[in-house]
Amino acid sequence: MDDHTLARYLATAAGELLLGLRRDHRESSGAELGEEGDRQANTLLLKALAEHRPEDAVRSEESDDVTSASGSGRLWIIDPLDGTREYRDRARNDWAVHVGLAENGTLVAGAVAVPAIGRTFATDRPEPLAAAASHSRPRVAVSRSHRPAVVDALAEKMAVELIPMGSAGVKAIAVLTGAVDAYIHAGGQYEWDSAAPVAVLAAAGAHASRIDGSPLIYGNPTPDLPDLLICRPELKEEMLAGLAAVATSEIGGADAG
Incomplete structure (x- = not known):
């Protein structure tokens, strides 16, 4: 096979x-x-x-x-x-x-x-992304137990709805099925957390990258791959811009301190 x-x-x-x-x-x-x-x-x-x-x-x-x-x-x-x-x-x-x-x-x-x-x-039979639902603000899947601070900071800058869910794979699949519009994680993951979900979502037409927009690369000397953005393609620029604004404000706050 x-x-x-x-x-x-x-x-x-x-x-x-x-x-x-x-x-x-x-x-x-x-x-x-x-x-x-x-x-x-x-x-x-x-x-x-x-x-x-x-x-x-x-x-x-x-x-x-x-x-x-x-x-x-x-x-x-x-x-x-x-x-x-x-x-x-x-x-x-x-x-x-x-x-x-x-x-x-x-x-x-x-x-x-x-x-x-x-x-x-x-990826043998890629399913297309579900049709975009009519919501007043993008729904973002986040971890129930390890909620990254970056998503709370993002929610202060953008009108997004945070949806707590379980495993990384389930959160990614929720983007595919239309249950959410994006999945964001930062602050610690490994290659096995995202490899299969990213392969499946990319085959379906979703955007997948690091939260700074750089590509996800697998097979590194160590398995660390600490952050991730998966989203509907039409939300790519909006999400990356929001995440960049969060990063900029955090840097500014650190310098000010």
Whole structure:
């Protein structure tokens, strides 16, 4: 199977495993369930990639480092369970599985499974962005538990509505489905948080970049990729301008102090 189809297959398979684990271990505590979910989904994905793409490197949130590669520049970037906290709460559906592929720093394939709603979004069959909804102000997805200060500062400068959501993948997919218009994060993320979602959203026609507008590059010496903007293309300039204004005001405040 090609890379796009493989990404979908792997994300879906890991999601089904996680659903089964959640269903069959009702007596496990939240922490135990989350740890076991991370471990089993990671094992499944690493084993499958070793079988289907033995020459490619892999970077996973649940493994120590990138596996050895043949120098092809191909790197699978996976988050076996994006939103472990949400997964541990059996009443929550906002968790995901990420499987992305970068080649020489650029994303070329990806899939985001949202198992609790029975859907996988992938680059093999890109879904178009949902039609823009009629809202008086753009809706911006932000983290429930790690809300970055930059979005609060942005809300002071722009008329935006902040919508708290769970995992990074779910927030990105909310842009695709039209539940929100943008997703902004700053202050700490890693390549596995955004690789697969960015691949899927870019294939759908969304804008994706760092919050300063610079490109997202994957396969760096360390997995840190601390900030992210995903938005509808017609909001790109407005969002980047607002974020630039926030950055300028923060610099000015620091100098004044």
